[in-house]
Amino acid sequence: MALTPEQEAEIEALRASPRPTLRAVSEGMEAHMYRAHPVLDHGFVRVIDYMGDDAAICQAARVSYGKGTKSVSNDEGLIRYLMRHWHSTPFEMCEVKFHVKLPIFVARQWIRHRTANVNEYSARYSILDREFYIPRPEHLAAQSTANAQGRGEVLEGEEAERVLEILKSDAARAYEHYEEMLSQEGGRKGLARELARMNLPANIYTQWYWKIDLHNLLHFLRLRADSHAQYEIRAYAEVICGIVRDWVPLAWAAFEDYRLGGATLSARALDCLRRMLAGETVTEESSGMSKGEWREFRALFPGQG
Amino acid sequence: MALTPEQEAEIEALRASPRPTLRAVSEGMEAHMYRAHPVLDHGFVRVIDYMGDDAAICQAARVSYGKGTKSVSNDEGLIRYLMRHWHSTPFEMCEVKFHVKLPIFVARQWIRHRTANVNEYSARYSILDREFYIPRPEHLAAQSTANAQGRGEVLEGEEAERVLEILKSDAARAYEHYEEMLSQEGGRKGLARELARMNLPANIYTQWYWKIDLHNLLHFLRLRADSHAQYEIRAYAEVICGIVRDWVPLAWAAFEDYRLGGATLSARALDCLRRMLAGETVTEESSGMSKGEWREFRALFPGQG
Amino acid sequence: MALTPEQEAEIEALRASPRPTLRAVSEGMEAHMYRAHPVLDHGFVRVIDYMGDDAAICQAARVSYGKGTKSVSNDEGLIRYLMRHWHSTPFEMCEVKFHVKLPIFVARQWIRHRTANVNEYSARYSILDREFYIPRPEHLAAQSTANAQGRGEVLEGEEAERVLEILKSDAARAYEHYEEMLSQEGGRKGLARELARMNLPANIYTQWYWKIDLHNLLHFLRLRADSHAQYEIRAYAEVICGIVRDWVPLAWAAFEDYRLGGATLSARALDCLRRMLAGETVTEESSGMSKGEWREFRALFPGQG
Amino acid sequence: MALTPEQEAEIEALRASPRPTLRAVSEGMEAHMYRAHPVLDHGFVRVIDYMGDDAAICQAARVSYGKGTKSVSNDEGLIRYLMRHWHSTPFEMCEVKFHVKLPIFVARQWIRHRTANVNEYSARYSILDREFYIPRPEHLAAQSTANAQGRGEVLEGEEAERVLEILKSDAARAYEHYEEMLSQEGGRKGLARELARMNLPANIYTQWYWKIDLHNLLHFLRLRADSHAQYEIRAYAEVICGIVRDWVPLAWAAFEDYRLGGATLSARALDCLRRMLAGETVTEESSGMSKGEWREFRALFPGQG
Structure with a gap:
C-alpha cells in the first residue's frame, strides 16, 4: 500500500473543493488530479498540476488572441502536422507536475532527462521510510545472453527463492543498521543523516516532484515506454502514458502514430x-x-x- | 491602441466563462487572465496561463502529499529562506505563459534568455502588421558620454524632430516597399514572404507566446527591470513585475528584498x-x-x- | 569580401604558431581553424575552437581510462549503434565554437536553437557595419502558391529588378539615416546607439560567437540543412556540414545514413x-x-x- | 589506490605524445591532462579535455577576429567587469571534460546540476567494482542539533567503531550477494545486472565523464565548495577549484573575489x-x-x- 489513511484523506480533501478558473481546463486531467496511481510494490504517480490542453498547442502554434481553436478536425490536422514535422515548440506550451514515489535505481535513470524541474525528498534533512522494491517473481529476470543490456528468461525454483531472500534480508538489515547509526539513545550522538543514508541499497524508495513540458515528456515516454527500457522504469512510463492520453487526446494520438508506433529508417x-x-x-x-x-x-x- | 475590437471581444469571451478546477488557483492572477497590459506605443503583455502559487513553492520544497502549507507566516519564512540560500528548484515549480507584442529589437534582447519556451508569429508564413515603435519625445535619449552602453540626456529641438521624422518616414517607406514586393497584382508573382521581410526595420512589432518558470522569470526580471537595462525592454519587465506581485506575493516580497533591493558585494x-x-x-x-x-x-x- | 586585410592578417598570425597539446586532435579540423568560409554576399563561418573527435565519442560511451579506441572498424560500429538508438550523450562530449557573420533575419531563426552558447556583437555598445544581404538574382524567389511557408519560381525581368532596387536603396537610406542620427557633428548630441539601430532593416549583417555540442549541432543541421529550411540559413548549414565531415568523419557518416538520408515513418x-x-x-x-x-x-x- | 597499474600506464601513454594544435592552449591545464587527482578513499578527478583559456573569454566578449587580447591587465579588468555584472555568456565559451570516480550518494547530488553533459558507467551493461566509500574517523560526524541538514561533532569511541563496522560489513555482504545473484555457476541462470545492482548501497563507487562550461562549473563550485555543502562532494569541488585556478587564473581570481569571498546582502x-x-x-x-x-x-x- 503506497499511501497512509492520513495521506488518502489529504488527497480527498484536495479533490473536494473545486474552484473557478479562467484558464484552459482538461476534463480528462481533472479526473486524475492528486490521485495516486500505484506502480511497482510501493511506488505511485500523482498529477499535482497541469497547464494547457490540446487547444493550447494550436493556440500557441497560431500565436492567436483567443482560443486558437477553429474546429476539432482542424486542430487534429494541425497537431498531426506539427508532430510529423518535428515542430516541437507548440508542445512545449503544455506543462505537467507529478509527485512520484520510486526506487532509487529507477530515479537514477529518470534524472538523466535533464529538461525538467525536480524537488526530491532530502535524505540529508529527513529520514527515509522503510520501503524497498522487491520484484515480483515474474519480473525476476536472468541476464540476457544475447544482449549485454537486457533481460532473458525468468529465474525459477531455488535460484529465484535465493534472490528474493537476499534482497529482502539485505534490505531489512541495511535499514536496521541505518536506524541504529542514527539512534541517539543511550548517550549516543547519532550519525548525521547525510552519512547514514550511504548504507541504504538502491531499491529503497525515494520521492520527488517532477515538472516537465509536454514535448520533453513525450521524448521521455518514447525512450522509457519502449520495450528496450528497463521494466521498472517502463512501469512508470506506462502509467504516465495513460495520463497523457486523458490530458491531451489529440497530441497523444499523433504521438502514438508517429513516434511510438513509427520507426526511423536509415x-x-x-x-x-x-x-x-x-x-x-x-x-x-x-x-x-x-x-x-x-x-x-x-x-x-x-x-x- | 494595441488590440482591435474583435480581439477585445475574444478576450472578453474568454473571461466570461470560468470553469471549475482542482488545481491551485491564484486569485491575483485570475484577475489578469487574457487582459492586455499596454506597453510602449503598440505593444502589450497578456497572461495566457499559469501553474502554481506561493503554496505550491512550499509544497514542492517539502515534497508533501497535501497542500504543503502550514500557515502563511510559516510559508513566508520558508520562501524567504529558499530565496536567501539560492534554493532555486522550488521556484521552478511555478510556470507562467504570456502573449507579448514587442518591437523586434526588444525581442532580440529578450530571446537571449534561453530557459523558456517560445512560439513566435512567423513572417515566413504570414504578413507582419504595419506597426512600428516610435519613441515618445522623453525617451529620445542621446548616447551617454560616460558609458558606451548607455543613454545620456534627452534630445531636444530640431535634432529630436529630425530623428522622429527619420524613424517615421523610413518605417513607412519600408512597409510600403514590403507590400509592393509581396504584391501579386498586375501579373507579378510576388516576392516570397520569407525574403520580403528582410526590408523591415528592427522597430516593427512582432509577437510571441512565451512560457517560463518562476525561477527563470525572476532572473529575467532582475536583469531586465534593472536600471542598466535598455528602457524599452525595462518597460515590459516592469509590467511583468506587477503581474508577478499579484500572482505569488510572498515570493515577490522575498525577491524584492534579496534581489531587486539587495546587492552582491565582493x-x-x-x-x-x-x-x-x-x-x-x-x-x-x-x-x-x-x-x-x-x-x-x-x-x-x-x-x- | 567578408574580411579586411587586417582581419586576414590576424587570422594568418593565429595559424602561424601551432603549440603542443596533450588533448585529442582532429587533423581535419585543424585545417579549418580560424579560416573564414564565405557564405552569402558578406557572411562567413569560422572555426574558433573545438573539443574531441570520433574517438572521444567512443571513449565517453565506454567511460574508459585511456583512448577508448579499440580499432577504427570497432569505433565505426559503436558510433553507428549509438546514432541508430538515439544515444545522444556520447555525441554531446564533442564541442565546437564558431565565429559567424550573418544577416539579422537569419540570426533570428538560428537563435531559436537554445542549447548553445552565444556572444553577439552589441549594437548597444558598438556601431554596426554598412553591410546588407542582397540576394543574387537566382535566389529571388516568388511566394509559393502551394505552401504558405515556401518559395516558388524565381522572379524575373522588371519585377526582379524592382525588388533589388528597393532592397538596395532602402538599405542605403536606412544606413545613412542611422549615421545621421548617431552623428554628434554641428552641436548635435547624437541619438543613443541602442535606439538608432531600430532603423536598420533585417538584412543588415551581425556577427556572433556560437558554441554548441556535436549532438545539438547535428540536430541543428538536420533541421537547417533540410530542403524545407529557408535558403539563406541553409547556406550556412551546408558550410557547417562540410566542416563536421572533416572533424568527425565517422559520426558524420552515421548522421548522413540515419538522419539526413533517413526518414521517420508513422x-x-x-x-x-x-x-x-x-x-x-x-x-x-x-x-x-x-x-x-x-x-x-x-x-x-x-x-x- | 584509485587506479590499477594498467590504468596508470594508459594515462602515461596519453601524456607521452603531445601533438601540435592551432587552438588556444592553457599551459596550466596541460599539466593536469589525464592525471588522476585522488579524492576520498577510492575516488578521483581527471581532466580529459578542455576548450579555451582566459583570453578566449575576452575574445568572445569582444566578438573579435584575432586573439581578442589587448594586454593582460586589460583582460583582467574586462574579466572582473564581466564577473561583477553577471555577464555570464563569455564564461560559457570555455568548456572542460572530467572523468570522475565517486560514490553514488555523491553522484546523486552532483547530477542535480542539469546544465552539463554526462556519460555514466552503466550498471545495466557492466558489473560494478567492489569499492565502497568508508569515511575516515575524522569525517564520521554526528547529526547537527542546530541544523536539520548539517553535521555536528565527530563520533568517538565505541559509537564510531560500531558505525565503521556496520558500513564495512554491510558493504561486503551486499557485494558478495551481488556477485552471488549474478553468478551463472552450477547451472544457475544469473540475475540480470540491471536488477542485481539494486542490492548495492549508496556508498559504492561509480564513474562518469562530465562536461560543462566554465560559467556553469563556477556556479557548481559556488554551491558545492561552500561550507554548507556535504563534506564528501565538497572534497571533489575543492580539487576542481585547484584545477580551474591553473586553467583560467584571471577568471578564477575574479570568481574568488566576487563569488566565493563575496556575499549577497538583502x-x-x-x-x-x-x-x-x-x-x-x-x-x-x-x-x-x-x-x-x-x-x-x-x-x-x-x-x-
Whole structure:
C-alpha cells in the first residue's frame, strides 16, 4: 500500500473543493488530479498540476488572441502536422507536475532527462521510510545472453527463492543498521543523516516532484515506454502514458502514430525497401546493413524476403 | 491602441466563462487572465496561463502529499529562506505563459534568455502588421558620454524632430516597399514572404507566446527591470513585475528584498565595510577596488567616507 | 569580401604558431581553424575552437581510462549503434565554437536553437557595419502558391529588378539615416546607439560567437540543412556540414545514413509498406493518411502503387 | 589506490605524445591532462579535455577576429567587469571534460546540476567494482542539533567503531550477494545486472565523464565548495577549484573575489549597514531580520554592534 489513511484523506480533501478558473481546463486531467496511481510494490504517480490542453498547442502554434481553436478536425490536422514535422515548440506550451514515489535505481535513470524541474525528498534533512522494491517473481529476470543490456528468461525454483531472500534480508538489515547509526539513545550522538543514508541499497524508495513540458515528456515516454527500457522504469512510463492520453487526446494520438508506433529508417533501409517494392529479394548480405541493423529491419518487416 | 475590437471581444469571451478546477488557483492572477497590459506605443503583455502559487513553492520544497502549507507566516519564512540560500528548484515549480507584442529589437534582447519556451508569429508564413515603435519625445535619449552602453540626456529641438521624422518616414517607406514586393497584382508573382521581410526595420512589432518558470522569470526580471537595462525592454519587465506581485506575493516580497533591493558585494567590498565599521576612513586608493567598482560601492553607501 | 586585410592578417598570425597539446586532435579540423568560409554576399563561418573527435565519442560511451579506441572498424560500429538508438550523450562530449557573420533575419531563426552558447556583437555598445544581404538574382524567389511557408519560381525581368532596387536603396537610406542620427557633428548630441539601430532593416549583417555540442549541432543541421529550411540559413548549414565531415568523419557518416538520408515513418506508413510488400496496391484513400502525409510518403517511395 | 597499474600506464601513454594544435592552449591545464587527482578513499578527478583559456573569454566578449587580447591587465579588468555584472555568456565559451570516480550518494547530488553533459558507467551493461566509500574517523560526524541538514561533532569511541563496522560489513555482504545473484555457476541462470545492482548501497563507487562550461562549473563550485555543502562532494569541488585556478587564473581570481569571498546582502541588510555606518547600534530586534538572517549577517560583520 503506497499511501497512509492520513495521506488518502489529504488527497480527498484536495479533490473536494473545486474552484473557478479562467484558464484552459482538461476534463480528462481533472479526473486524475492528486490521485495516486500505484506502480511497482510501493511506488505511485500523482498529477499535482497541469497547464494547457490540446487547444493550447494550436493556440500557441497560431500565436492567436483567443482560443486558437477553429474546429476539432482542424486542430487534429494541425497537431498531426506539427508532430510529423518535428515542430516541437507548440508542445512545449503544455506543462505537467507529478509527485512520484520510486526506487532509487529507477530515479537514477529518470534524472538523466535533464529538461525538467525536480524537488526530491532530502535524505540529508529527513529520514527515509522503510520501503524497498522487491520484484515480483515474474519480473525476476536472468541476464540476457544475447544482449549485454537486457533481460532473458525468468529465474525459477531455488535460484529465484535465493534472490528474493537476499534482497529482502539485505534490505531489512541495511535499514536496521541505518536506524541504529542514527539512534541517539543511550548517550549516543547519532550519525548525521547525510552519512547514514550511504548504507541504504538502491531499491529503497525515494520521492520527488517532477515538472516537465509536454514535448520533453513525450521524448521521455518514447525512450522509457519502449520495450528496450528497463521494466521498472517502463512501469512508470506506462502509467504516465495513460495520463497523457486523458490530458491531451489529440497530441497523444499523433504521438502514438508517429513516434511510438513509427520507426526511423536509415538511407540504407529506405533503399532496401525500394528494391523490395520493385520485386528484388534483399538479403542481409545485399542490404549493406550490419547484423544488428538487419535484425531490427526484419523485425519491422517480418513477412518478406 | 494595441488590440482591435474583435480581439477585445475574444478576450472578453474568454473571461466570461470560468470553469471549475482542482488545481491551485491564484486569485491575483485570475484577475489578469487574457487582459492586455499596454506597453510602449503598440505593444502589450497578456497572461495566457499559469501553474502554481506561493503554496505550491512550499509544497514542492517539502515534497508533501497535501497542500504543503502550514500557515502563511510559516510559508513566508520558508520562501524567504529558499530565496536567501539560492534554493532555486522550488521556484521552478511555478510556470507562467504570456502573449507579448514587442518591437523586434526588444525581442532580440529578450530571446537571449534561453530557459523558456517560445512560439513566435512567423513572417515566413504570414504578413507582419504595419506597426512600428516610435519613441515618445522623453525617451529620445542621446548616447551617454560616460558609458558606451548607455543613454545620456534627452534630445531636444530640431535634432529630436529630425530623428522622429527619420524613424517615421523610413518605417513607412519600408512597409510600403514590403507590400509592393509581396504584391501579386498586375501579373507579378510576388516576392516570397520569407525574403520580403528582410526590408523591415528592427522597430516593427512582432509577437510571441512565451512560457517560463518562476525561477527563470525572476532572473529575467532582475536583469531586465534593472536600471542598466535598455528602457524599452525595462518597460515590459516592469509590467511583468506587477503581474508577478499579484500572482505569488510572498515570493515577490522575498525577491524584492534579496534581489531587486539587495546587492552582491565582493570580498574586497566586504573588507572595506568591516574597516569602515571599525572607524577607518576608506578611500578609492585604500579600497583596492577599480574606479568602476568604487563608484558602484559608493552608490550603495553614499553617506560615508 | 567578408574580411579586411587586417582581419586576414590576424587570422594568418593565429595559424602561424601551432603549440603542443596533450588533448585529442582532429587533423581535419585543424585545417579549418580560424579560416573564414564565405557564405552569402558578406557572411562567413569560422572555426574558433573545438573539443574531441570520433574517438572521444567512443571513449565517453565506454567511460574508459585511456583512448577508448579499440580499432577504427570497432569505433565505426559503436558510433553507428549509438546514432541508430538515439544515444545522444556520447555525441554531446564533442564541442565546437564558431565565429559567424550573418544577416539579422537569419540570426533570428538560428537563435531559436537554445542549447548553445552565444556572444553577439552589441549594437548597444558598438556601431554596426554598412553591410546588407542582397540576394543574387537566382535566389529571388516568388511566394509559393502551394505552401504558405515556401518559395516558388524565381522572379524575373522588371519585377526582379524592382525588388533589388528597393532592397538596395532602402538599405542605403536606412544606413545613412542611422549615421545621421548617431552623428554628434554641428552641436548635435547624437541619438543613443541602442535606439538608432531600430532603423536598420533585417538584412543588415551581425556577427556572433556560437558554441554548441556535436549532438545539438547535428540536430541543428538536420533541421537547417533540410530542403524545407529557408535558403539563406541553409547556406550556412551546408558550410557547417562540410566542416563536421572533416572533424568527425565517422559520426558524420552515421548522421548522413540515419538522419539526413533517413526518414521517420508513422505506424500508418509502416502498415502501408507491409501491405505493399505483400502485393497490395495502396492508394491515398486506402492508406488512412492525410493528403500531406500521402504526398510525403509517395516522395519517399515514388516508383510504386 | 584509485587506479590499477594498467590504468596508470594508459594515462602515461596519453601524456607521452603531445601533438601540435592551432587552438588556444592553457599551459596550466596541460599539466593536469589525464592525471588522476585522488579524492576520498577510492575516488578521483581527471581532466580529459578542455576548450579555451582566459583570453578566449575576452575574445568572445569582444566578438573579435584575432586573439581578442589587448594586454593582460586589460583582460583582467574586462574579466572582473564581466564577473561583477553577471555577464555570464563569455564564461560559457570555455568548456572542460572530467572523468570522475565517486560514490553514488555523491553522484546523486552532483547530477542535480542539469546544465552539463554526462556519460555514466552503466550498471545495466557492466558489473560494478567492489569499492565502497568508508569515511575516515575524522569525517564520521554526528547529526547537527542546530541544523536539520548539517553535521555536528565527530563520533568517538565505541559509537564510531560500531558505525565503521556496520558500513564495512554491510558493504561486503551486499557485494558478495551481488556477485552471488549474478553468478551463472552450477547451472544457475544469473540475475540480470540491471536488477542485481539494486542490492548495492549508496556508498559504492561509480564513474562518469562530465562536461560543462566554465560559467556553469563556477556556479557548481559556488554551491558545492561552500561550507554548507556535504563534506564528501565538497572534497571533489575543492580539487576542481585547484584545477580551474591553473586553467583560467584571471577568471578564477575574479570568481574568488566576487563569488566565493563575496556575499549577497538583502535590502534590509544594506539598510542596517548604512545605519551602522552612520553610528547607530543595530540589534536583531531593530534589524527587521529573522533570527537566521541576523545570524548570517553577524557572521559577515562580527566585530560590530
